[in-house]
Amino acid sequence: MIIPIEKMRETTRSFYSNIGCELTDDNIDLAVQSLTMPCYANEYAQKYGEKILNHSSLATVGDAYWEVYILAIAFEPNSKKGNLTNGIKQTIGTNEQMNPLAEKWLNRFLFAANNDLKDNNSDGQNTKGYATALEAVIGFLFLKYPEKVFGILKKQFSDEIILNNRK
Secondary structure, three states: OOOOHHHHHHHHHHHHHHOOOOOOOHHHHHHHOEEEHHHHHHHHHHHOOOOOOOOOHHHHHHHHHHHHHHHHHOOOOOOOOHHHHHHHHHHHHHHHHHHHHHHHHHHHOOOHHHHHHHHOOOOOOOHHHHHHHHHHHHHHHHHHHHHHHHHHHHHHHHHHHHHOOOO
16 A cells, blocks of 8 residues: 555654654655665655655665674674675575564565565565665664664664574
C-alpha cells in the first residue's frame, strides 16, 4: 500500500525514535529516503504525481560503514589480516547473512512495493532486499548521527556477528 508522505514521515519518526534518534525537520526527508525502496518510490510517484528519493545512494554509504563496523566488532589484537577480512565477510558480511538480521529489525518500517523484496534470480528468494535497506539506514545514521551509529549497531547486531564469526 502506497501511503501519503505525512504517514511515511510518522512511520519513519517512530522507527528512528525506537533506536534513540529524534528526527528534526532538517533530516526527516533523508530519514524517509533511508526506508524507501526503489519500486515503492516509483509507485509513489505514479500515485501522487510527486517524486520521492529511494534509499540506493544511502545504501552505498552504509555498506562502507558496515564493513568497518564488523571489522571493529571482530577485531582481536592477535587477528591476522586474512581472518579479519575474508572470515568476517564470509560469516556476516554478505547479503545472504545480513538479510535475515535486517528483515527482523526493519520489516515493519520499510516502504516497499512487492517487487522491492524479490530478487531476479531463479528461485525468487529475497537474498538482498533487506540487506540493502539495512545499509541505507546505516548510511543515514552515519551521516546524521555519527556519534550514535556504532552503539546502535552494536545493540542490534553484535551478538549475531560474534556468534556467526566463531562458527
